[in-house]
Amino acid sequence: MKITAHVFYNGKYRKGTVHIERDRIIDFNEENINPEYVLTEGFVNAHTHIGDSFIKEVPRTGIKELVGPGGFKQRMLESADDKMILKGMRESIRLMQREDIRAFFDFRESGIKGLNIIKRALNDGMEGVILTRPSGPVYDEKEIEYLLENSSGIGLSSISDYDPDFISKVARKTKEKGRIFSIHASERIREDIDFILDLKPDFLVHMHRATDDDLRKVSRAGIPVVVAPRSALFFGTFVDFSRFIRNDVRIALGTDNAMLAVPSIRMEMNLSYYLGLDPVEALKAGTIAMDRFLRKEKSLLLFRAGPGEIVKNPYLRPVKRLNISDGII
Incomplete structure (x- = not known):
C-alpha cells in the first residue's frame, strides 16, 4: 500500500509518500505535499x-x-x-x-x-x-x-x-x-x-x-x-x-x-x-x-482527517481526539 502521510521517519517528522507492507514502512520519499494521513507508531x-x-x-x-x-x-x-x-x-x-x-x-x-x-x-x-x-x-x-x-x-x-x-x-x-x-x-x-x-x-x-x-x-x-x-x-x-x-x-x-x-x-x-x-x-x-x-516489532497507526478538515498542525488529530476509534484506519 502506498499513501501520502505525515510520518516519523529516521528520527524526524516528515511528509511524503510512504510504502507500507505488513505493518512496516518499506520505503519513504519525502515530498512537499499535503498528505491525507498521519502515520504513527502504535x-x-x-x-x-x-x-x-x-x-x-x-x-x-x-x-x-x-x-x-x-x-x-x-x-x-x-x-x-x-x-x-x-x-x-x-x-x-x-x-x-x-x-x-x-x-x-x-x-x-x-x-x-x-x-x-x-x-x-x-x-x-x-x-x-x-x-x-x-x-x-x-x-x-x-x-x-x-x-x-x-x-x-x-x-x-x-x-x-x-x-x-x-x-x-x-x-x-x-x-x-x-x-x-x-x-x-x-x-x-x-x-x-x-x-x-x-x-x-x-x-x-x-x-x-x-x-x-x-x-x-x-x-x-x-x-x-x-x-x-x-x-x-x-x-x-x-x-x-x-x-x-x-x-x-x-x-x-x-x-x-x-x-x-x-x-x-x-x-x-x-x-x-x-x-x-x-x-x-x-x-x-x-x-x-x-x-x-521493547522487543516486539513496531506496529503502525493511520489517522485520516475528517471531510473538509484543515489544520495547521496535522499531529493535533491523534493527540486531541479521545474516542478510541476516531480517525484510526
Whole structure:
C-alpha cells in the first residue's frame, strides 16, 4: 500500500509518500505535499499499575495514604480475591488493546504472588513489560532471584519507602541480571537525585518535585522520565511539561494506577496537550519514547482527517481526539 502521510521517519517528522507492507514502512520519499494521513507508531503506555483495576472507588486522600506502604491500595490488594484482581487486570488489558496500545510497562506489587497473577492475565496481542517488586522491605535473595528470572525487571515505589541498603542491593542485583531497574522519584516530596542516579535506573517515574538541577542531571544521564498527568491531577499536581522540555528530559507517558485513571494513553496525550505539551512531543511521548526497552516489532497507526478538515498542525488529530476509534484506519 502506498499513501501520502505525515510520518516519523529516521528520527524526524516528515511528509511524503510512504510504502507500507505488513505493518512496516518499506520505503519513504519525502515530498512537499499535503498528505491525507498521519502515520504513527502504535501507542505505548509507559507506566501502569493494573493490579488495582478491580478497585472502582478510592478515597480523596494523599499519595502516602492512598498508595504508600500500608496505605489504602495495599490493604485492598491484600484483602482481595485473586480472581477479582485477575478479572480487573484482563479488563484493563482489553481496554489498552482496543486503543491500539502495542506495549505497556506494569509495576507489579505483591512479590511472587502478584507476578504470577499478571502472567495469567497477559496475552499475545500486546507486549507486557512486567516490573515486579519484593513483597516486603527485607532482602530475600531467593525471592529476588525468582522475580528477576520471571519478569522484565524491578519497579520500586520510592527511595522514601525503603531502607537505602535494601534499595541498593535490589538495584545491584537487577543490573547484574541484565534486567530493567526503575523507580518512582520525587513524586510527593523532592528526593535525593544523586542517590537515585547512583542506583543506575533505566527510567524514572513522575519527578514532579524535582528541581531544574535534578532534571538536568537526569537529562545528562540519558534517563527517560515517565509522567502520568491524570494521576498527578488527582493529587492536585499540574504537570509542568515546560520544565522537562527546557531541561532536555526525554518524556514518556503512562496512566499510573488503574483505580485512579483507566489505562488510556490517548487521554494522557490529550491532557498533556492542554497542559502545554506540543502535539509532536505528546505523540513521541505516547509512541516511541520507550522503544529501547521493547522487543516486539513496531506496529503502525493511520489517522485520516475528517471531510473538509484543515489544520495547521496535522499531529493535533491523534493527540486531541479521545474516542478510541476516531480517525484510526
